[in-house]
Amino acid sequence: MTTTPGADPVESRVVRVFRGEPLVEILAFVEAQLAAGATRLAFCVLDPDRGRGHHAGELVREDGIDHVHRPWRVWVDLAERLGLRLATPRVVEPPLVELRFERLSRAADATPLATADDLTEKYGAASAFARVSKLEEPSFVVDFSEAVARAKLPPTPRVLDLGVNTGDELALLRRLLPGATFVGIDHSASAIAIARARFPDASLHVADFADLVSLELGSFDLVVSIGTLQSTGLDDRELVRQVVQRHLAPDGAVIFGFPNCRYVDGEIVYGTRMKNFRQPELGLLVKDVAFYRKYLQQHERQVFVTGKYYVLVTGVRIGSAT
Numbered sequence: 578m579t580t581t582p583g584a585d586p587v588e589s590r591v592v593r594v595f596r597g598e599p600l601v602e603i604l605a606f607v608e609a610q611l612a613a614g615a616t617r618l619a620f621c622v623l624d625p626d627r628g629r630g631h632h633a634g635e636l637v638r639e640d641g642i643d644h645v646h647r648p649w650r651v652w653v654d655l656a657e658r659l660g661l662r663l664a665t666p667r668v669v670e671p672p673l674v675e676l677r678f679e680r681l682s683r684a685a686d687a688t689p690l691a692t693a694d695d696l697t698e699k700y701g702a703a704s705a706f707a708r709v710s711k712l713e714e715p716s717f718v719v720d721f722s723e724a725v726a727r728a729k730l731p732p733t734p735r736v737l738d739l740g741v742n743t744g745d746e747l748a749l750l751r752r753l754l755p756g757a758t759f760v761g762i763d764h765s766a767s768a769i770a771i772a773r774a775r776f777p778d779a780s781l782h783v784a785d786f787a788d789l790v791s792l793e794l795g796s797f798d799l800v801v802s803i804g805t806l807q808s809t810g811l812d813d814r815e816l817v818r819q820v821v822q823r824h825l826a827p828d829g830a831v832i833f834g835f836p837n838c839r840y841v842d843g844e845i846v847y848g849t850r851m852k853n854f855r856q857p858e859l860g861l862l863v864k865d866v867a868f869y870r871k872y873l874q875q876h877e878r879q880v881f882v883t884g885k886y887y888v889l890v891t892g893v894r895i896g897s898a899t
Protein backbone atom coordinates (compact mmCIF):
# COMPACT_ATOMS: atom_id res chain seq x y z
CA MET A 578 0.00 0.00 0.00
CA THR A 579 1.07 3.61 -0.55
CA THR A 580 -0.09 6.79 1.07
CA THR A 581 0.24 10.51 0.44
CA PRO A 582 3.19 11.86 2.33
CA GLY A 583 3.54 15.30 3.85
CA ALA A 584 5.56 18.09 2.24
CA ASP A 585 9.24 18.89 2.83
CA PRO A 586 11.80 17.92 3.98
CA VAL A 587 10.97 14.60 2.28
CA GLU A 588 9.57 15.13 -1.17
CA SER A 589 8.90 11.64 -2.55
CA ARG A 590 5.25 11.22 -3.59
CA VAL A 591 4.83 7.49 -3.01
CA VAL A 592 5.54 6.22 0.45
CA ARG A 593 5.99 2.56 1.34
CA VAL A 594 3.94 1.24 4.26
CA PHE A 595 5.33 -1.39 6.63
CA ARG A 596 2.85 -3.26 8.79
CA GLY A 597 3.92 -6.82 9.66
CA GLU A 598 7.41 -6.89 8.11
CA PRO A 599 10.44 -7.54 10.33
CA LEU A 600 12.96 -4.77 11.01
CA VAL A 601 15.55 -6.44 8.81
CA GLU A 602 13.29 -5.86 5.82
CA ILE A 603 12.86 -2.20 6.67
CA LEU A 604 16.63 -1.87 7.06
CA ALA A 605 17.15 -3.44 3.64
CA PHE A 606 14.66 -0.97 2.15
CA VAL A 607 16.44 2.01 3.68
CA GLU A 608 19.92 0.78 2.78
CA ALA A 609 18.86 0.15 -0.83
CA GLN A 610 17.59 3.71 -1.10
CA LEU A 611 20.79 5.10 0.38
CA ALA A 612 22.90 2.93 -1.94
CA ALA A 613 20.93 4.36 -4.86
CA GLY A 614 21.97 7.85 -3.76
CA ALA A 615 18.83 9.03 -1.97
CA THR A 616 19.43 11.91 0.40
CA ARG A 617 15.86 11.81 1.74
CA LEU A 618 13.47 8.95 2.24
CA ALA A 619 10.21 8.18 3.97
CA PHE A 620 7.98 5.27 4.94
CA CYS A 621 4.88 4.69 7.04
CA VAL A 622 4.59 2.51 10.13
CA LEU A 623 2.22 2.03 13.03
CA ASP A 624 2.11 5.08 15.29
CA PRO A 625 4.27 3.93 18.25
CA ASP A 626 1.81 5.56 20.66
CA ARG A 627 -0.75 2.88 19.65
CA GLY A 628 1.41 0.11 21.06
CA ARG A 629 2.57 1.69 24.29
CA GLY A 630 3.70 -0.99 26.75
CA HIS A 631 4.40 -3.54 24.04
CA HIS A 632 7.94 -4.60 23.29
CA ALA A 633 9.44 -3.92 19.88
CA GLY A 634 8.27 -6.72 17.59
CA GLU A 635 4.99 -7.49 19.36
CA LEU A 636 1.86 -7.32 17.23
CA VAL A 637 -0.81 -4.69 17.72
CA ARG A 638 -4.16 -5.16 15.98
CA GLU A 639 -5.71 -2.03 14.47
CA ASP A 640 -8.83 -2.09 12.25
CA GLY A 641 -8.53 -5.88 11.95
CA ILE A 642 -4.93 -5.71 10.68
CA ASP A 643 -1.82 -6.80 12.58
CA HIS A 644 1.00 -4.26 12.80
CA VAL A 645 4.42 -4.74 14.35
CA HIS A 646 4.87 -2.30 17.21
CA ARG A 647 8.15 -0.44 17.55
CA PRO A 648 8.83 2.30 20.12
CA TRP A 649 10.12 5.70 18.92
CA ARG A 650 13.59 4.77 20.15
CA VAL A 651 13.82 2.16 17.39
CA TRP A 652 13.44 4.84 14.73
CA VAL A 653 15.80 7.23 16.45
CA ASP A 654 18.39 4.44 16.72
CA LEU A 655 17.90 3.44 13.10
CA ALA A 656 18.49 7.02 11.98
CA GLU A 657 21.58 7.36 14.17
CA ARG A 658 23.14 4.08 13.02
CA LEU A 659 22.62 4.81 9.32
CA GLY A 660 23.82 8.43 9.38
CA LEU A 661 20.36 9.92 9.03
CA ARG A 662 18.33 12.62 10.74
CA LEU A 663 14.76 11.75 11.73
CA ALA A 664 12.41 14.65 10.98
CA THR A 665 9.36 15.21 13.15
CA PRO A 666 6.98 12.38 12.19
CA ARG A 667 3.55 13.15 10.76
CA VAL A 668 0.28 11.37 11.30
CA VAL A 669 -0.96 10.58 7.79
CA GLU A 670 -3.69 7.96 7.97
CA PRO A 671 -4.29 6.79 11.53
CA PRO A 672 -2.99 4.46 12.85
CA LEU A 673 -0.01 5.16 10.56
CA VAL A 674 2.69 7.78 10.90
CA GLU A 675 5.05 8.85 8.18
CA LEU A 676 8.71 8.69 9.16
CA ARG A 677 10.89 11.05 7.16
CA PHE A 678 14.67 10.81 7.16
CA GLU A 679 17.43 12.87 5.60
CA ARG A 680 21.05 11.91 5.20
CA LEU A 681 23.50 13.77 7.44
CA SER A 682 25.97 15.90 5.51
CA ARG A 683 28.86 13.78 4.27
CA ALA A 684 31.07 16.87 4.30
CA ALA A 685 30.28 17.40 7.99
CA ASP A 686 31.04 13.73 8.68
CA ALA A 687 34.46 14.08 7.09
CA THR A 688 35.31 17.32 8.93
CA PRO A 689 36.77 17.01 12.41
CA LEU A 690 35.53 19.48 15.00
CA ALA A 691 39.09 20.43 15.80
CA THR A 692 40.69 22.04 12.78
CA ALA A 693 43.23 24.71 13.80
CA ASP A 694 46.85 24.17 12.73
CA ASP A 695 48.05 25.48 16.08
CA LEU A 696 47.73 22.51 18.45
CA THR A 697 46.82 24.72 21.42
CA GLU A 698 43.88 26.25 19.53
CA LYS A 699 42.61 22.99 18.05
CA TYR A 700 39.61 23.18 20.41
CA GLY A 701 39.65 26.97 20.77
CA ALA A 702 36.84 29.50 20.47
CA ALA A 703 37.09 29.54 16.66
CA SER A 704 36.86 25.74 16.28
CA ALA A 705 33.69 23.86 15.37
CA PHE A 706 34.03 22.18 18.79
CA ALA A 707 33.01 25.50 20.39
CA ARG A 708 29.48 25.01 18.94
CA VAL A 709 28.96 21.76 20.85
CA SER A 710 27.50 21.65 24.36
CA LYS A 711 27.46 18.46 26.39
CA LEU A 712 25.13 20.26 28.78
CA GLU A 713 22.29 19.64 26.31
CA GLU A 714 22.90 15.88 26.23
CA PRO A 715 20.62 14.22 28.80
CA SER A 716 22.80 11.14 29.22
CA PHE A 717 25.90 13.25 29.93
CA VAL A 718 24.11 15.49 32.44
CA VAL A 719 22.51 12.53 34.24
CA ASP A 720 25.64 10.34 34.31
CA PHE A 721 28.01 13.15 35.26
CA SER A 722 25.66 14.32 38.02
CA GLU A 723 25.47 10.78 39.41
CA ALA A 724 29.24 10.42 39.26
CA VAL A 725 29.68 13.63 41.25
CA ALA A 726 27.09 12.50 43.81
CA ARG A 727 28.93 9.19 44.18
CA ALA A 728 32.12 11.03 45.13
CA LYS A 729 30.55 12.16 48.45
CA LEU A 730 32.53 15.38 48.57
CA PRO A 731 32.89 17.70 51.56
CA PRO A 732 30.67 20.84 51.58
CA THR A 733 33.39 23.16 50.23
CA PRO A 734 35.48 20.96 47.94
CA ARG A 735 38.41 22.08 45.80
CA VAL A 736 37.87 20.91 42.24
CA LEU A 737 40.40 20.72 39.40
CA ASP A 738 39.28 20.47 35.75
CA LEU A 739 41.98 19.32 33.34
CA GLY A 740 41.03 20.47 29.83
CA VAL A 741 38.45 22.94 31.12
CA ASN A 742 38.01 24.59 27.69
CA THR A 743 35.17 27.16 27.90
CA GLY A 744 33.93 25.74 31.20
CA ASP A 745 30.92 23.57 30.38
CA GLU A 746 31.79 21.12 33.15
CA LEU A 747 32.15 24.01 35.58
CA ALA A 748 28.63 25.17 34.75
CA LEU A 749 27.27 21.80 35.80
CA LEU A 750 29.61 21.41 38.76
CA ARG A 751 28.65 24.82 40.11
CA ARG A 752 25.02 23.69 40.31
CA LEU A 753 25.92 20.34 41.81
CA LEU A 754 28.52 21.66 44.25
CA PRO A 755 27.47 25.18 45.24
CA GLY A 756 30.20 25.46 47.90
CA ALA A 757 33.06 24.42 45.60
CA THR A 758 36.06 26.41 44.43
CA PHE A 759 37.30 25.68 40.94
CA VAL A 760 40.68 25.52 39.25
CA GLY A 761 40.93 24.81 35.54
CA ILE A 762 43.76 24.28 33.09
CA ASP A 763 43.76 24.39 29.31
CA HIS A 764 46.35 25.39 26.73
CA SER A 765 43.75 27.15 24.58
CA ALA A 766 43.95 30.88 25.41
CA SER A 767 40.75 31.66 23.48
CA ALA A 768 38.75 28.98 25.34
CA ILE A 769 40.09 30.08 28.72
CA ALA A 770 39.13 33.70 27.93
CA ILE A 771 35.51 32.56 27.54
CA ALA A 772 35.68 30.42 30.68
CA ARG A 773 37.03 33.38 32.68
CA ALA A 774 34.13 35.56 31.54
CA ARG A 775 31.66 32.82 32.56
CA PHE A 776 33.31 32.01 35.88
CA PRO A 777 35.12 35.06 37.25
CA ASP A 778 35.58 33.37 40.64
CA ALA A 779 37.38 30.33 39.22
CA SER A 780 41.16 30.18 38.96
CA LEU A 781 41.77 29.39 35.29
CA HIS A 782 45.21 28.85 33.80
CA VAL A 783 46.39 28.94 30.20
CA ALA A 784 49.00 26.22 30.52
CA ASP A 785 50.18 22.90 29.17
CA PHE A 786 49.57 19.86 31.34
CA ALA A 787 53.30 19.21 31.18
CA ASP A 788 53.65 22.27 33.46
CA LEU A 789 51.07 21.07 35.99
CA VAL A 790 53.52 20.50 38.83
CA SER A 791 55.20 23.90 38.42
CA LEU A 792 51.81 25.62 38.81
CA GLU A 793 51.80 24.46 42.46
CA LEU A 794 48.03 24.16 42.63
CA GLY A 795 47.87 22.11 45.82
CA SER A 796 45.57 19.19 46.42
CA PHE A 797 41.98 18.63 45.30
CA ASP A 798 38.91 16.78 46.54
CA LEU A 799 37.79 16.15 42.97
CA VAL A 800 39.73 16.05 39.70
CA VAL A 801 37.74 15.88 36.48
CA SER A 802 38.97 15.53 32.95
CA ILE A 803 36.39 15.09 30.23
CA GLY A 804 37.21 14.33 26.61
CA THR A 805 40.83 15.29 27.16
CA LEU A 806 43.02 12.34 28.15
CA GLN A 807 43.09 10.96 24.60
CA SER A 808 44.28 14.30 23.15
CA THR A 809 46.95 14.30 20.44
CA GLY A 810 50.49 14.46 21.79
CA LEU A 811 49.42 14.14 25.42
CA ASP A 812 51.18 11.70 27.75
CA ASP A 813 47.92 11.00 29.58
CA ARG A 814 49.33 8.19 31.72
CA GLU A 815 52.05 10.48 33.09
CA LEU A 816 49.55 13.30 33.64
CA VAL A 817 47.24 11.05 35.66
CA ARG A 818 50.19 9.70 37.63
CA GLN A 819 51.15 13.28 38.59
CA VAL A 820 47.56 14.09 39.50
CA VAL A 821 47.03 11.05 41.68
CA GLN A 822 50.41 11.24 43.40
CA ARG A 823 50.63 15.02 43.94
CA HIS A 824 47.24 16.67 43.56
CA LEU A 825 44.61 14.29 44.87
CA ALA A 826 43.52 14.62 48.51
CA PRO A 827 43.72 11.33 50.47
CA ASP A 828 39.92 11.00 50.23
CA GLY A 829 39.76 12.66 46.83
CA ALA A 830 37.79 11.42 43.83
CA VAL A 831 38.36 11.55 40.08
CA ILE A 832 36.01 11.54 37.11
CA PHE A 833 37.59 10.85 33.72
CA GLY A 834 35.36 11.06 30.65
CA PHE A 835 36.14 9.32 27.36
CA PRO A 836 34.16 10.32 24.28
CA ASN A 837 32.17 7.53 22.72
CA CYS A 838 30.54 9.67 20.05
CA ARG A 839 31.03 12.00 17.13
CA TYR A 840 29.20 15.20 16.30
CA VAL A 841 27.93 15.27 12.73
CA ASP A 842 25.81 17.94 11.07
CA GLY A 843 24.23 19.01 14.36
CA GLU A 844 23.63 15.46 15.61
CA ILE A 845 25.47 13.39 18.21
CA VAL A 846 26.30 9.94 16.83
CA TYR A 847 27.07 7.04 19.18
CA GLY A 848 30.44 5.31 19.09
CA THR A 849 34.05 6.15 18.39
CA ARG A 850 34.87 5.59 14.75
CA MET A 851 38.14 4.10 13.53
CA LYS A 852 39.51 4.64 10.05
CA ASN A 853 38.07 2.10 7.60
CA PHE A 854 35.27 1.07 9.98
CA ARG A 855 31.74 1.98 8.91
CA GLN A 856 30.30 1.29 12.33
CA PRO A 857 31.72 2.15 15.77
CA GLU A 858 34.89 0.37 16.88
CA LEU A 859 35.41 0.61 20.61
CA GLY A 860 38.79 -1.11 21.01
CA LEU A 861 40.84 1.95 21.99
CA LEU A 862 38.13 3.25 24.29
CA VAL A 863 37.86 -0.08 26.10
CA LYS A 864 41.65 -0.29 26.44
CA ASP A 865 41.92 3.18 28.02
CA VAL A 866 38.93 2.65 30.29
CA ALA A 867 40.34 -0.70 31.45
CA PHE A 868 43.74 0.88 32.10
CA TYR A 869 42.36 3.70 34.27
CA ARG A 870 39.94 1.41 36.06
CA LYS A 871 42.82 -0.82 37.12
CA TYR A 872 45.15 2.09 37.89
CA LEU A 873 42.62 3.74 40.18
CA GLN A 874 41.82 0.44 41.91
CA GLN A 875 45.53 0.07 42.60
CA HIS A 876 45.36 3.49 44.25
CA GLU A 877 42.69 2.51 46.73
CA ARG A 878 39.71 3.72 44.75
CA GLN A 879 36.43 2.00 44.12
CA VAL A 880 35.82 2.48 40.43
CA PHE A 881 32.55 2.87 38.52
CA VAL A 882 32.27 2.87 34.75
CA THR A 883 29.11 4.56 33.50
CA GLY A 884 27.88 6.67 30.60
CA LYS A 885 26.82 6.39 26.99
CA TYR A 886 28.10 9.08 24.62
CA TYR A 887 30.83 9.76 27.19
CA VAL A 888 32.11 6.81 29.19
CA LEU A 889 32.83 8.04 32.71
CA VAL A 890 35.44 6.38 34.90
CA THR A 891 34.76 7.49 38.46
CA GLY A 892 37.22 6.62 41.22
CA VAL A 893 36.19 7.23 44.82
CA ARG A 894 37.93 6.40 48.05
CA ILE A 895 36.95 2.86 49.06
CA GLY A 896 34.12 2.98 51.55
CA SER A 897 32.98 6.52 50.67
CA ALA A 898 30.71 5.79 47.69
CA THR A 899 26.92 5.82 47.93
Ligand SMILES: C[S@@+](CC[C@H](N)C(=O)[O-])C[C@H]1O[C@@H](n2cnc3c(N)ncnc32)[C@H](O)[C@@H]1O
Nearest residue numbers: 700740742763764765784785786803804805808
Ligand atom coordinates in the same frame (compact mmCIF):
# COMPACT_ATOMS: atom_id res chain seq x y z
C1 LIG B 1 38.12 17.76 23.46
S1 LIG B 1 38.45 19.11 24.47
C2 LIG B 1 37.42 18.79 25.88
C3 LIG B 1 37.07 20.05 26.58
C4 LIG B 1 36.03 19.93 27.69
N1 LIG B 1 36.52 19.17 28.81
C5 LIG B 1 34.76 19.33 27.14
O1 LIG B 1 34.57 18.11 27.25
O2 LIG B 1 33.97 20.08 26.56
C6 LIG B 1 40.08 18.78 25.12
C7 LIG B 1 40.64 20.01 25.81
O3 LIG B 1 41.92 19.68 26.34
C8 LIG B 1 42.83 20.72 26.03
N2 LIG B 1 44.17 20.13 25.95
C9 LIG B 1 44.57 19.10 25.18
N3 LIG B 1 45.88 18.82 25.37
C10 LIG B 1 46.29 19.69 26.31
C11 LIG B 1 47.55 19.91 26.94
N4 LIG B 1 48.62 19.16 26.65
N5 LIG B 1 47.65 20.89 27.87
C12 LIG B 1 46.56 21.65 28.18
N6 LIG B 1 45.35 21.51 27.60
C13 LIG B 1 45.22 20.53 26.69
C14 LIG B 1 42.32 21.27 24.71
O4 LIG B 1 42.73 22.59 24.46
C15 LIG B 1 40.82 21.16 24.86
O5 LIG B 1 40.25 22.31 25.40
